[in-house]
Amino acid sequence: MAKMEVKTSLLDNMIGVGDMVLLEPLNEETFINNLKKRFDHNEIYTYIGSVVISVNPYRSLPIYSPEKVEDYRNRNFYELSPHIFALSDEAYRSLRDQDKDQCILITGESGAGKTEASKLVMSYVAAVCGKGAEVNQVKEQLLQSNPVLEAFGNAKTVRNDNSSRFGKYMDIEFDFKGDPLGGVISNYLLEKSRVVKQPRGERNFHVFYQLLSGASEELLNKLTLERDFSRYNYLSLDSAKVNGVDDAANFRTVRNAMQIVGFMDHEAESVLEVVAAVLKLGNIEFKPESRVNGLDESKIKDKNELKEICELTGIDQSVLERAFSFRTVEAKQEKVSTTLNVAQAYYARDALAKNLYSRLFSWLVNRINESIKAQTKVRKKVMGVLDIYGFEIFENADNSFEQFIINYCNEKLQQIFIELTLKEEQEEYIREGIEWTHIDYFNNAIICDLIENNTNGILAMLDEECLRPGTVTDETFLEKLNQVCATHQHFESRMSKSSRFLNDTSLPHSCFRIQHYAGKVLYQVEGFVDKNNDLLYRDLSQAMWKASHTLIKSLFPEGNPAKINLKRPPTAGSQFKASVATLMKNLQTKNPNYIRCIKPNDKKAAHIFNEALVCHQIRYLGLLENVRVRRAGYAFRQAYEPCLERYKMLCKQTWPHWKGPARAGVEVLFNELEIPVEEYSFGRSKIFIRNPRTLFKLEDLRKQRLEDLATLIQKIYRGWKCRTHFLLMRKSQIVIAAWYRRYAQQKRYQQIKSSALVIQSYIRGWKARKILRELKHQKRCEEAATTIAAYWHGTQARRELSRLKEEARNKHAIAVIWAYWLGSKVRREYRKFFRANAGKKIYEFTLQRIVQKYFLEMKNKMPSLSPIDKNWPSRPYLFLDSTHKELKRIFHLWRCKKYRDQFTDQQKLIYEEKLEASELFKDKKALYPSSVGQPFQGAYLEINKNPKYKKLKDAIEEKIIIAEVVNKINRANGKSTSRIFLLTNNNLLLADQKSGQIKSEVPLVDVTKVSMSSQNDGFFAIHLKEGSEAASKGDFLFSSDHLIEMATKLYRTTLSQTKQKLSIEISDEFLVQFRQDKVCVKFIQGNQKNGSVPTCKRKNNRLLEVAVP
């Protein structure tokens, strides 16, 4: 759903007043009450014009969700209730759209919520600025730099569990589109004294505790550390654990953040090694040892710790040990070594620890800067976020050099605040062409001057004192101050004029008091000189430089003997002054946005609003002054368009629409409302309202008018609704009526129409029938006339026809009679010639003609030339019967001859054999017909080709006529054995089928007869001549598949060789000579038991039975 554009204002649903400028009456009490009221309603933010006051809620409020970010995104500053996001959005948009570099100055007491506020600003800007992988990485690195710096720079204090112990200014750089490119962080004065000593109830920097609780055993071993906090002198034990803080988890977060920011693993390790070294330094203890010359000298009590430090850092143990016992002073090419006493040794140890740690911290900042610095050289827009320590006032004159420096910084910030706020305000009036009389305000420049003046400022005095030869103590410094600053109206000490004048005897001796813009602060001079000197004995820095640990070496460049510099390094005070000056210069070039943080109680507790505490902060933050400054001019200003838009309903001329310039509209409006002219002023683009009361009056009128308008709108809406309803009803009624009428008319029309049709059809029917009747009558009349005419014509015609027929009959009769008469007359004349010759001639001619016709027809009806074709045309005339038969015979002979003429000699031979077989067996042996179709091959067994029979072949010289395997029937039992049957021109041979060995040889002359049955079987007997050599074993009984062929060939061969016809006996019972016996072979019709194969069985001595199926 599209978000409804609701014109809202800061002034809607306001709790107290959202902008203190509107507070009426304005005094401290009302100011605090307003803050309290809002605080009680969870409204922790309140404006003074464009400055945001933030009261620390000490609990998480649901006002930083992504939805809230969306709410505040691209909205006008005063459109929604006060919020830090509104300020961030305003700053980001004017950076992006108007190309103005911004700075966000966050000030307030320690624990007031500055660091949280700076994180909120950064996260808001990260959420609304450009997106994309690269941009997101930049954002992530910028945001992740926080946990790293907090681990090393924050500590638990009595005021804040996560107090920043350094000042931080971060420039976020953007490109022209408003996408972040990178950033630069500057750090200011880390409170390094905390490394060696912490006030009661406070802790050292978080990182020490995080390392000891979060590191793995392995890492601890590597760093030669123990998990036990109590082992380390530098760690205060009374608050080692902080409620709700998980040091171990934070350690992981920090390591992860370091990785994201871009620390290499070895870098992160080096950093932890330095931290470990600092921690272990605290455990080095010294004992006094008297020397011969009577001077005290210090000695290290237990060298174990020193050894471990040296191993960790790669420093030669003896070098470090010496550095803790001696101090070398160089002056004009002279080196003087003096021994250190125990106190000096401890001082040297602590100085080393502090320096090591603070230099590590600066290194970390630089390293982070390296990672997050913008990669491009394009012009950048910058948004600076300043989160710096707030005013710090300890009771009982516990304020020392650090507080002095911190308060100086705040003094400078207040100065820039006053300057920029008033300047901006004044510039706006001038820009808008408003008459402006200068407003006087307290300018704290005089205090700044007291501190930073180059010739007689406190810092200059301190430096001078530190550099002065001779004995220098904190007391001599105070004396100097008393001399130089005694007359200054913001400086007080026991000796100064003003104190004497004020007669303030409460001032302790070694103290001085400065009347800061935020209140009087009593400083204890003790430690000022030392801290300003920030002295590290050269022997120590040289020892550090000699370390093989690259990080430590790089932290002490001045330890390099080659670069020895006899000039003193700048003091801490002058360094800080210089960096603050740079910061101020930087801030002045930017458009400032202020967030002033207030701490509601000292207990870090939610819901408690300590009025006295808040009152104090309001005073020193100068907030009332701020409101007054703002109100001295005009309390409220607004561009003409939104102003007219908001209040136009208050005047008839401008409501509902004003045509013309917005300014004229506002003028008309204000005239109409009779607002006194001194209450407002017209700028070029804005209306300026002097008094908040006027604005509230306007608001009240508007509220009243809105109610009236709402009623009016309600009235009009109700009227409109009823009227539309009525109109709709009326319209509907008309539509319904119209539709009904139409329907009724339609119905009636349909009725009339159908009636008319009925009547019409009746009339038409009647008319048609009438015509039909008439037509029918007419037609009948016509038909009658035609019939009569036809009958008449018919009669006429028949009468004529009969007359004509009569006539024709008469004519024909005449012709017939004439012809008969003529015929008989001719016959009578020619009879004698005809009978003698004509009869014979006609007969011959007719006969000739018939014969000719017969032959011609026969020619066309000739059958095929096949000798077996039985067809012959039928005989046409009986008298041609014999001719016809003779003709058939001649034709058959002729075509047989034709057929024979085609044969080759071989074919002729085969046919001769076939003919012979036919003569021998046709109609005698039942086997014969099946042999007709088989060609006679003779040599079935190819002896020549089979090497098995080579011997057999060699034994035979004559031509082989038959070579075939036959079954030789054993005459003793009727069983059969295979034999090769060979027939040559002169002999008959039997050989073994397997070996090819000749078993018997019979000359053809000795063959007398062949016997066989008349049936369909292949049994045959070969009878031999009695008394011949071959006949000694008896006759042969064979069975063969080619009986007909074999018998025929045997017959023919015998005939051609012996010129004798071989007798062939065909009988179903014949005798065979077996040696001496004659056995009868009998053929019977066998049963089907043995299939279609004939079987042979010896029945008895005299009988061999062959069963033929």
Ligand SMILES: Nc1ncnc2c1ncn2[C@@H]1O[C@H](COP(=O)(O)OP(=O)(O)O)[C@@H](O)[C@H]1O
């Ligand atoms: N806007 C806030 N919402 C909730 N808690 C806050 C908020 N601001 C500060 N706090 C709480 O106050 C504590 C101190 O805030 P911090 O910003 O560290 O103070 P400062 O930096 O001013 O010393 C934080 O740890 C947090 O618990």
Ligand SMILES: [Mg+2]
């Ligand atoms: Mg802080």
